[in-house]
Amino acid sequence: SQQGEEDPQALSIQEGENATMNCSYKTSINNLQWYRQNSGRGLVHLILIRSNEREKHSGRLRVTLDTSKKSSSLLITASRAADTASYFCVTNAGGTSYGKLTFGQGTILTVHP
Amino acid sequence: DAGVTQSPTHLIKTRGQQVTLRCSPKSGHDTVSWYQQALGQGPQFIFQYYEEEERQRGNFPDRFSGHQFPNYSSELNVNALLLGDSALYLCASSLGPGRDTIYFGEGSWLTVV
Numbered sequence: 001s002q003q004g005e006e007d008p009q010a011l012s013i014q015e016g017e018n019a020t021m022n023c024s025y026k027t028s029i030n031n032l033q034w035y036r037q038n039s040g041r042g043l044v045h046l047i048l049i050r051s052n053e054r055e056k057h058s059g060r061l062r063v064t065l066d067t068s069k070k071s072s073s074l075l076i077t078a079s080r081a082a083d084t085a086s087y088f089c090v091t092n093a094g095g096t097s098y099g100k101l102t103f104g105q106g107t108i109l110t111v112h113p
Numbered sequence: 114d115a116g117v118t119q120s121p122t123h124l125i126k127t128r129g130q131q132v133t134l135r136c137s138p139k140s141g142h143d144t145v146s147w148y149q150q151a152l153g154q155g156p157q158f159i160f161q162y163y164e165e166e167e168r169q170r171g172n173f174p175d176r177f178s179g180h181q182f183p184n185y186s187s188e189l190n191v192n193a194l195l196l197g198d199s200a201l202y203l204c205a206s207s208l209g210p211g212r213d214t215i216y217f218g219e220g221s222w223l224t225v226v
Binding site: 031033035040041042043044045048088092099100101102103104105106 | 171
């Protein structure tokens with residue numbers, strides 16, 4: 001079963017605009033990650049935020065985490081056509097399940113040149 | 114430095130047949146995980162191998178089995194294929210089973226007809 005649910009399921013924007021994707025999850029987590037997937041191929045790790053962190057930045061990416069609401073958001077600033085991909089919210093429960101990643105259904109981002 | 118490599122890239126099997134997918138982890142990595150990704154869905158964890166043993170397993174039937182070799186490479190076997198087994202099968206590797214970030218291969222597309 002899916003742990004996280006991303007919102008929106010699909011997002012279409014113009015190059016240069018910002019893209020915001022949201023994720024909600026159900027159970028306690030050790031950390032939350034965002035991955036990117038181009039055209040149904042391999043997944044690329046983007047950023048990780050731990051349960052005791054509230055915000056993290058990496059280049060044009062900004063991730064927030066609200067453990068009280070069990071939600072996270074990914075902001076991509078100044079988007080480019082090359083950012084077109086599916087983005088997945090991924091949780092890691094930790095404990096005996098450490099290393100078992102649980103993926104949401106993903107947000108399909110389309111950036112128009 | 115080679116990343117995670119998987120073979121074959123694409124294959125077509127008939128319902129009821131058996132299939133073996135192969136994975137070589139990233140250089141230096143000793144832990145391999147397998148994920149199934151149906152079209153339009155996020156990846157689902159199948160199992161994880163470390164020290165040639167299955168360490169964790171997701172909610173998949175016994176038709177799904179695996180193996181890890183002394184050189185850390187791994188195989189995923191699926192018996193009695195069903196149409197619903199059609200999916201992208203992703204292999205991921207890490208240095209140790211408890212790592213936060215894992216590295217994915219490009220996947221093997223399996224079509225069952």
